Amino acid sequence: MVSSVSKSKTYWDHSSGEKDPFSVPKSVFRNLADCAHRFENGENGNPPAIKYLWIYVTEEGLERKRAAEDSGPRLSDEDWLNIIDEACSLGAEWMIIYVGARLSECPEVWRMCDWAQQEYEMRVGLHLSGNCLRASELEYLFKLDSERTYVVADEADAAALETLRERGVNVCVANVRKPADAKRCESPEVMACVGIDGELFTCGLVLGVEEYQLGNVQGEPLQKLIKDQSLRHAVSDIPAYRGHDHNCDGCPPHIARRAAESLPE
Numbered sequence: 001m002v003s004s005v006s007k008s009k010t011y012w013d014h015s016s017g018e019k020d021p022f023s024v025p026k027s028v029f030r031n032l033a034d035c036a037h038r039f040e041n042g043e044n045g046n047p048p049a050i051k052y053l054w055i056y057v058t059e060e061g062l063e064r065k066r067a068a069e070d071s072g073p074r075l076s077d078e079d080w081l082n083i084i085d086e087a088c089s090l091g092a093e094w095m096i097i098y099v100g101a102r103l104s105e106c107p108e109v110w111r112m113c114d115w116a117q118q119e120y121e122m123r124v125g126l127h128l129s130g131n132c133l134r135a136s137e138l139e140y141l142f143k144l145d146s147e148r149t150y151v152v153a154d155e156a157d158a159a160a161l162e163t164l165r166e167r168g169v170n171v172c173v174a175n176v177r178k179p180a181d182a183k184r185c186e187s188p189e190v191m192a193c194v195g196i197d198g199e200l201f202t203c204g205l206v207l208g209v210e211e212y213q214l215g216n217v218q219g220e221p222l223q224k225l226i227k228d229q230s231l232r233h234a235v236s237d238i239p240a241y242r243g244h245d246h247n248c249d250g251c252p253p254h255i256a257r258r259a260a261e262s263l264p265e
């Protein structure tokens, strides 16, 4: 899928003096994932099992639903890269990362974005919880592939981020609350939504809701969980668009559609 395509400069190419610590595993994973992807999605004629990977790298999202409960151990940087590998082998083309903190508090995000873009040509959205970025955060942001990077922010914050657009960064509104959006709710069946501790949920709306917990990607292969039809891959009993709730915000298919609509014709 990826290996034959010429690539733009990577995050590590821009980092003077820093050696990409993942150069060896990258090439191994690239070849394995390429084979897996072709087998899963092309050569046997089946559609991709998933299209979108939705990741929460802080506890903020889980706390909304599981305030009283401690989440399990945080995933390591390597764990996240493995999840990206698995998701891409299942056909994922978009990754949205909900940050929920300052970007500088989540340095793993930069490696994840670079890996997804350079190894799999994924489009990535960084869903921010604020409206300002420090100079050091901007420096990392500008090292990513600008054509495949989207800053995703609340409508109230988007205006303050307008200067980013002037500097060549794609900015997308995160909010998914209007009745018109409801008609466009793409089936959660084509999504993998993973929390900071590796728990897999049907989608962001039901992140942390026990009935929609599909398993933990640390213990079981993502492919097995996604393809297990006995699990609840659809949201059937929770109103998806409650005016007071933000849990659909940043939903990957909506961001992908907005990104496509903003492209020049």
Ligand code: SF4
Pocket: 176, 185, 186, 187, 188, 203, 204, 205, 206, 235, 240, 247, 248, 249, 251, 252
């Ligand atoms: S987060 Fe909301 S919009 Fe997205 S798939 Fe789930 S219910 Fe649908």
